[in-house]
Amino acid sequence: MKIYRPRFWSLDSGIDYSAPVIHLNDIVPAVGKKTFAFFDRDDRLEAGATILLIWCPPVSDLNGWSEQPSEIAQSHLLKAHVIGVAQACAHPAPHGERKYELEILSCERLLPALQALPEESTSWNLQGIGSEQGNFLAWDELHWCGRALVEGFTYLTANTSNEAHLELILEESGDELFGLFSVHIDPGGTFHEMGRKQLTGEERRVVERAIKLAHPLQDSQALYLVQ
Template sequence: MSINLANLFGFFRFHKEPEHAQVKAIQLLQTMQWSKLCWDKSWEDIIEIDSLLPKTSEKYPIKLEDNEYYAEEGKAYILWLPPHSELNGWWDKRPSEILKSYVLEGTLSNPSSNYEKREYFFDFQILERKRLMDFFFEALETKVSPLYEIGQIDGSSKPQWQEAKSLQKFNLGDYLYLTGVESETYLELILSSKNNRLCVHYSAFLPMSSNYETMITKYYLNYEEQKLIENVIGKATYMKDDSIKALESNQIYGAEYW
């Protein structure tokens, strides 16, 4: 049987996987405690954000925990949170600080580690900084779901959000912050809705004793996923947050506790 090579090449050209199915999420590192570089100032009552934010073109010595799976030399994106949220989580009293969180883009170099303390050390040269929610527009649409699955005894799996407890939510204008806990794992999503379809822009999987995975993405939930997350949203309680009151856009409150 003869094969027409032109037709064969044409088949692969027109039947290749769509580009949005190949797109990967932007992985973030988030265990660097930037507040440790300006500890006293991080506890002041009201702080100008620029006085805390790491500066572009500067190089900083940083420390990451060993559950940062994506920590390696080269290009990196690191999440910067206001001190209270950095030390306690967005879910602790101040989810509005998501609006004043940033992504720092730069280069990691000079790696070293402390095996006993489970820590990684790098130099981080900052090339650019951008508000987290502005950075959402950097992500291309993907078909790779950011929802994590739990393996079952019978070999099947189910979404981790299905078993999540302590569900909370907070409105962020056009976005919704959703958080919960499954076993010893904190879960976070930031979503938007377009034409009645939910889109995930931020997803964090933060287990106590395993690898973190924090990502910026652009993923529209499929039918089953949307039903699940809508159910989770319906069960979640609204978070109260008055911390944004009486503050200018360039100000934050300092940390209250750790």
């Protein structure tokens, strides 16, 4: 089942997002309810399809986890039924994103959901890049890299010299290193992968190198979410 992370979620719920304190339970999409989200123009969701979605709190929804890494712990994994493209908005999205109406079928916190995944060595692979010099992993071509420790998990994010944006959520267990969630964005598209995969060989080498090179990430804004 394909995983999507919407460009942003609709703010039509009546919540005052400028308030100094926001209750998390008031803004997480509720099971059985309908909501709206904006997707890239290239994301052609089919009415009637069931999809997986990553929901992020407001700051990371707008700016990404790298700007507010603590919000990874408050992000959720949703399963949703696609009702269809919403009616034209009075104020169209700035970059032509499509607004879809969704019915939420299930909702759980992202990190516990990732930790509970069974190990599958073939669930996904780090994406490679081909060149005249041969093939190499995108994580071996880092221009900048950041890391944060969130509830015992390591979050890595990076930009490469080949215009790719990369993200990983990792778990260390003894001498073993597991990848749980991977994001690869480049001019060719956006790819989200999920599954408990033990990193070995070349994949482990490039990830461990990235961890050593990465700059520590800090929240860019004061905490504002409460349960």
